[in-house]
Amino acid sequence: MTRVLVAxxxxxxxxxxxxxxxxxxDGLVAGAPSWVIDRVPVADGGDGTVAAAVAAGWTPVPVDTTGPTGLPVTSFYAVRESTAVVELASAVGLVLLPGGAPDPLGASTFGLGTVVRHALDGGAREIIVGLxxxxxxxxxxxxLQALGVRVLDADGRDVxxxxxxxxxxxxxxxxxLHPAARAAHFRLACDVDNPLLGPSGATAVYAGQKGAAAGQLVVxxxxxxxxxxxxxxxTGRDDSRAAGAGAAGGAxxxxxxxxxxxxxxxxxxxxGLVDFRGRLAAADLVITGEGSLDEQSLHGKAPIGVATEARRAGIPVLAVCGRNQLSDTQLHRSxxxxxxxxxxxxxxxxxxxRHAAELLRRIGRTIAAPSDELATLSTRGES
Known part of the structure; x- marks a missing residue:
């Protein structure tokens, strides 16, 4: 019996x-009905982080908040005991810009703070934020303003x-500041090391991707x-040069x-949220993937993280993708x-x-047959 962890x-x-x-x-079972499949969707800290937690058994909590431009949206976070998983993208992300039109100067993270406040009011004391x-x-x-912090101009008015x-x-x-926020532990999930300011900072590197023109970058x-x-x-502290401080527009x-x-x-x-290591212990094969396997995947993306953990456990890994731009050498090294x-x-x-699900089912059948596929794969790329 082959046990497959699909992640x-x-x-x-x-x-x-x-x-x-x-x-x-579906494809794996069609090709090898005796195989036991454990499904554990994952994410890299961006959109899909809450969904991954919910798929692993966390409880979803809906909350009405405001999007990046202040319009009403409904977001979700996930809770387990006193821990909440909050996702910036589902509250104030790019995907929520009305009509997809960017607002680089006026877009705000206030709606994210509203979600965090809701989680704190519900009893969460560890807040994990996917950025x-x-x-x-x-x-x-x-x-911070949504959590009670005031940002004032020279006349004492809120900016x-x-x-x-x-x-x-x-x-x-x-x-x-919300009293529970003072006592809570906040953990940020992100994969960039940019500081807030300077040529490698939040504005210089990322604001252009959010629609900022040259003059707006200066502003x-x-x-x-x-x-x-x-x-x-x-606060008496200067974190503007801290690695990662520039993540999510400096959030x-x-x-x-x-x-x-x-x-x-x-x-x-x-x-960690989905107990991947615990589920990995029961697996003979891991299958991971994302839409595009490319150079960016090598820098903190989900498939490489999954493969790294599986390799430590000595379990072979396959990947599925929409397109693959990595060489065999790059794949094997990962x-x-x-x-x-x-x-x-x-x-x-x-x-x-359009037909991604159907194509994935075909790939699943290919992976599952012939029956010696696993033995063959487990010997590839070991040198």
């Missing part, structure tokens, strides 16, 4: 991680939402510089400086014996996306 990330724009796992499992997919560059100011308004920040008042860098100064004055900076948050790699955090791409079955991108 994919989403195929962005096509299937959720759970849908990928289901399609693969991927941010639509804003506000240094975490909105997150407006969004990163650009922070150019007018004169003082940060933390006396109104945002000035705003983040001012924000760092007033936060330092209020990490605000959480580190005011909430005392620490940072861990996204995939490592998610694997602990992946072989990769199966939808593009190999359906070169047309539109049709591949």
């Amino acid at each position: 994919p990330d989403k195929f962005k724009g096509s299937l959720t991680a759970a849908e990928v796992a289901d399609a693969l499992a 991927g997919g941010s639509a804003s560059t506000d240094g975490g100011a909105g997150l 407006a939402p969004g990163g650009a308004a922070l150019r007018h920040a004169a003082r940060v008042d933390v006396t109104g 945002l860098e000035d705003a983040m510089t001012r924000w760092a100064q007033v936060v330092r004055a209020a 990490a900076f605000g959480a580190i400086s005011v909430l005392g948050a620490d940072i861990r790699p996204g995939i490592d955090t998610v694997l 602990g992946i014996s072989a990769a199966y791409a939808l593009a190999d079955l359906e070169p047309d991108l539109y049709r591949s996306i």
